[in-house]
Amino acid sequence: AQLLLIIGLLVYPGFVFSILYGGILIWIYRKIRARMQGRRGPPWYQTYADIIKLLSKETIIPRNAWRPGFIGAPIISIVSLATAMLLIPIWSSKPLLGFVGDTIVLLYLLTIPTFAVILAGISSNSPYGIIGASREASLLIWYELPFWFSIATILILTGTLSVEKIVSTQAALGPNIVRAPLAFIAFIIAAQAKLAKRPFDIPHAETEIVAGPYTEYSGVLRGFFEINEALKWLTISSVAATFFLGWPITSNLVFNALLFMVKVALFAIIFAVIDIINPRFRIEQAYWPLWEVALIIALIDLVRILAGIGV
Structure with a gap:
């Protein structure tokens, strides 16, 4: 049993699977973007090749950087996202590390990478990095509330804080999307x-602030952020x-x-298409869709469900 748990943590559905399938999701995103722009697009292994290339290069840490934060930021982000995947059920309704109240832990784990990006930008002591971190912090304030309220609606609808019970309730009553x-x-x-x-790619606007919080990153640490990107695509799509x-x-x-992987890919495609067909907002424009649309409609559904169950 302990051996199976170790295999689960490290291989499937653990770290190795998360990186491999997250890389596939990024490839899907790049492929769709290329096709919609009339290009052929990268081969399926391009994401892994990029990561391996970065991991094999020299890591340069800026002289003025705060080393603990600069080095720790990408590692903290990877660990939190990889741990979050262990709270997601893949082949049954039960996650590998499921427990009562695991939804709250999952939500916190999904918030940590944003703080890691902010830490990376500030620790780099670069003007571009600090501006990117500032934008990330502003965006965090605006998107976390609708994100949490949308999940809170599901928790009230299913009457549980357990990921396992949320899935089993849908198996009995139908998907929450309906x-x-x-x-x-x-x-x-x-x-x-x-x-x-x-x-909402405001913190990493290449034409304005180079790579934002990642501007000063190179080599292994930059490779870690590429791994982080793959894990982020996977975890957010998996939560959906x-x-x-x-x-x-x-x-x-x-x-x-297999069905789970198809559903995750479907949501990754939705996020990819939204990215491709939209221009970038300015930072002050992000407020409207996140608070005046997303937050309000999440609250409407929340109130509707509370009224329906007589609370």
Whole structure:
């Protein structure tokens, strides 16, 4: 049993699977973007090649950087996202490390990478990095509320804080995407900002601030942030698949795992298409879709469900 747990933590559905499938999701995003722009696009292994190339290069740390924060930021982000994946059920309704109240822990783990990006930008002591960190902090304030309220709607709808019970409830009553459609739309908008993809790629605007918080990163540490990007695509898409489309669950574990991967890819495609068809917002423009649209419709669904259960 301990050996199976170790394999689960390290290989499937642990760290190795998360990086490999996260890389596939980034490839899907790049491929769709290339096709919509009339290009051929990269081969399927391009993400892994980029990561390996960066990991093999020299890491240069700026002289004025705060070393603990500069080095620790990408590592903290990777650990939090990899741990979050262990709270997501893949082949059944039960996550590998599931427990009562694991949804709250999952939400906190998904917030840590944003603080890691802010830490990276500030620690670099670079003007571009600090501006990017400032933008990331502003965006965080605007997207976390609708993100949390959309998930809170699902928690109230299913009457549980357990990821396992959220999935099993959908298996019995149908997907939450149908039962809470406004919360789903709010989640997609907030998740797009959480991924820092257009129209919310404000902290990493290449034409304005180079690579934002990542500007001073190179070599292994830059490679870690590329791994972080793959994990972020996977975890956000997995949360969408679990909380809003956690249905059906069959007795065939292999079928369940394959179906889960298809659903995750579907949500990754949704995020990719939104990114490709939209221009970048200015920082002050991000307030409107996140608070005046996403937050309000999430609250509407929340109130509707509370009224429906007589609270």
